[in-house]
Amino acid sequence: MYFEWKDAYEMGLEEVDKQHQKLFQIGRKLSVLIQTTDVLTDYENINNILDELKDYTLEHFSREEQFMKDHGYPDLASHAMEHGFLRKKLLRLDKMEQHNHKTIVRLVSFVSSWISEHILITDMKIRNYLLEVKPEVRD
Numbered sequence: 001m002y003f004e005w006k007d008a009y010e011m012g013l014e015e016v017d018k019q020h021q022k023l024f025q026i027g028r029k030l031s032v033l034i035q036t037t038d039v040l041t042d043y044e045n046i047n048n049i050l051d052e053l054k055d056y057t058l059e060h061f062s063r064e065e066q067f068m069k070d071h072g073y074p075d076l077a078s079h080a081m082e083h084g085f086l087r088k089k090l091l092r093l094d095k096m097e098q099h100n101h102k103t104i105v106r107l108v109s110f111v112s113s114w115i116s117e118h119i120l121i122t123d124m125k126i127r128n129y130l131l132e133v134k135p136e137v138r139d
């Protein structure tokens with residue numbers, strides 16, 4: 001199963017945590033679907049959720065970048081570059097004409113581990129920074 005939410009992903013920043021949780025909910029829906037149905041039999045449904053995952057990830061990245069800007073986060077540029085890597089990959093999905101089951105599973109697995117790792121390593125640096133510099137922001 002992919003996109004399994006863990007307490008370790010909680011940053012204690014309500015706004016960001018809520019977005020991450022929503023991202024995992026969408027990813028989880030997709031994960032369940034690809035493990036219970038074949039892409040060929042439920043292609044439209046799977047494609048729709050894949051779109052939803054892509055759109056929400058892009059929206060979340062923009063909002064998180066704005067959040068960092070608003071708080072004067074010093075490592076915004078390198079953080080945004082990491083987002084840029086996945087953003088590019090997700091935007092390329094539109095150009096893929098036909099997915100098969102294997103490529104979708106591979107994609108969901110990749111996005112799931114990329115996001116988990118990104119939260120634990122890169123996003124947590126925002127938390128650590130705010131904890132040191134602006135403790136009042138955390139709830």
Ligand SMILES: [Fe+2]
Binds near residue numbers: 064079083118122123
């Ligand atoms: Fe991030």
